Amino acid sequence: MTKTKATRESAKASPEQMLYADLLFYGCWIGIFLMIITYVIYLAGVLDPYIPLNKIPHLWRLSVDEFLHEANAPHGWGWALLLGKGDYLNFLGIALLGAMTIVGFVTLIPAYVRKKDWLFVGIVTLEVLALMLAASGILGAGGH
Amino acid sequence: MIKRFVQWMQLRMWLAAACVVASPAWAWAEAAGAAAPESNKPWWFWPLVLFFFCFILGIIAVLAGVGGGVLYVPLVSGFFPFHLDFVRGAGLLVALAGALAAGPGLLRRNLANLRLALPVALIASTCAIAGAFLGLALPTNVVQICLGATIVFIAILLATSKNVERPEVKTQDAIGMALGMSGSYYEESTGEVVEWKTHRTLTGLILFIVIGIMAGMFGLGAGWANVPVLNLLMGAPLKVAVGTSKFLLSITDTSAAWVYLNKGCVIPLMAIPSIVGLMLGSFVGVRVLAVAKPKIIRYIVIVVLLFAGLKALLKGLGIG
Numbered sequence: 259m260t261k262t263k264a265t266r267e268s269a270k271a272s273p274e275q276m277l278y279a280d281l282l283f284y285g286c287w288i289g290i291f292l293m294i295i296t297y298v299i300y301l302a303g304v305l306d307p308y309i310p311l312n313k314i315p316h317l318w319r320l321s322v323d324e325f326l327h328e329a330n331a332p333h334g335w336g337w338a339l340l341l342g343k344g345d346y347l348n349f350l351g352i353a354l355l356g357a358m359t360i361v362g363f364v365t366l367i368p369a370y371v372r373k374k375d376w377l378f379v380g381i382v383t384l385e386v387l388a389l390m391l392a393a394s395g396i397l398g399a400g401g402h
Numbered sequence: 403m404i405k406r407f408v409q410w411m412q413l414r415m416w417l418a419a420a421c422v423v424a425s426p427a428w429a430w431a432e433a434a435g436a437a438a439p440e441s442n443k444p445w446w447f448w449p450l451v452l453f454f455f456c457f458i459l460g461i462i463a464v465l466a467g468v469g470g471g472v473l474y475v476p477l478v479s480g481f482f483p484f485h486l487d488f489v490r491g492a493g494l495l496v497a498l499a500g501a502l503a504a505g506p507g508l509l510r511r512n513l514a515n516l517r518l519a520l521p522v523a524l525i526a527s528t529c530a531i532a533g534a535f536l537g538l539a540l541p542t543n544v545v546q547i548c549l550g551a552t553i554v555f556i557a558i559l560l561a562t563s564k565n566v567e568r569p570e571v572k573t574q575d576a577i578g579m580a581l582g583m584s585g586s587y588y589e590e591s592t593g594e595v596v597e598w599k600t601h602r603t604l605t606g607l608i609l610f611i612v613i614g615i616m617a618g619m620f621g622l623g624a625g626w627a628n629v630p631v632l633n634l635l636m637g638a639p640l641k642v643a644v645g646t647s648k649f650l651l652s653i654t655d656t657s658a659a660w661v662y663l664n665k666g667c668v669i670p671l672m673a674i675p676s677i678v679g680l681m682l683g684s685f686v687g688v689r690v691l692a693v694a695k696p697k698i699i700r701y702i703v704i705v706v707l708l709f710a711g712l713k714a715l716l717k718g719l720g721i722g
Contacts, residue, residue: 269586269588269595269596270512271509271510271511272516274516275509275510275512275516276509276510278509279505279507279509279510280506282502282505282509282652283506285502286499286502286505286506287503289499290499290503290677290681293674293677293678294674294678297670297674297675297678300670300671301446311445311446311671312444312445314445314671315443315445315447315448318483318484318485318488318669318671318672319483319484319485320485321485321487321542322485322487322538322665322666325485325487325488325666325669326666331666332666333664333666335664345670345671346670348673348674349663349668349670352495352663352668352670352673353663355495355498355499355502355659356498356656356659356660356663358502358652358656359502359652359653359656360656366516377580378517378520378582381520381521381524382520384524385523385524385527385653388524388527388528388657389527389657389660391531392531392656392657392658392660392661392664393660393664395660395664397531397535397661
């Protein structure tokens, strides 16, 4: 490692890194705000929950397989069909948090293409594919 | 007046530390009392306890310089009535939310570096997916034993590892050079621009396979492992290692969190108070950090981790 007399300008983050940072900032706080709002809606009983609140303390002791069976709860993207229910509405904020990194990576691809940095175009593309594969629920489908 | 304020803050910090040490014992006692299969506690009891517990945990995690997930999973799985599957799901979301909130500031100041993070993230996040499936496929007691052993190992690692502020890297290796793993950041304390580059890149990348699997398998944030590998092995300055590690968690934990979410391992009633409590605690922790004695807090956390790790081990062995 070397210490240089370079200016502070040279140590600034790249434009694509700044774009990613801005995107994460807004997405993360919108997600957390959404989680708080939907949780209040859930607990206040504005929307009926799919699983009654007083049943949950008996269910969270079970393994996930037993929980899904006992509660007749969905897995995969099944929650998206139950957004009208107070409990599953909470998944909106959670899913937004999970989507932020994927969206951020997609914005990096054009920046690296413009720089003709093909190695990083490949790395970012593979990362997007891996995250989308995990998010899709295709892997391990039919496990329950 | 300032002295009195400092004393006041120190008193509260010690109170918070005492609470986090006492909380497991208290929660344990509560859990033992509610050991009957049909709990007689109202539905709001455990989420409320969890919220306050996570709030204190958030303060302590910042003071001790560890991620929330590494404290959350062993303590909550050991002392709260939730099944390990849901604790790991919530633990990943806790670590993910913390990493996403910290990411923008670190990226803007170039303390988290995309050139360093992206190749490592690709390896760690794909392995975290495999780790998540492995963790959900193995019997709970086996995962609990492995978790306990890992937590005890982390406690020993925290007690013994000595990070280097600015490791000396004489020549960059071929892989590090090909990936452009170098950069610079502005050191505010000295007013200088510090340039850095990596070495031993291949070994580092191989270790991230193991780190990714463990992160996904146990639902832990993996900052405890990321920082030593980036700093001690690959030669990134400590600030860059810590910043890039925190940012890395947002990628590694995203992949594993989706697996847990798709498998149905997220119960909003307990996951949301965990995330919000820990994040609020982290904000308070950052303010307390200015007047706290982090070294003492770090020792307390090491003791708590040892305790939680042994509890998880015993639980997995059917003794606890």
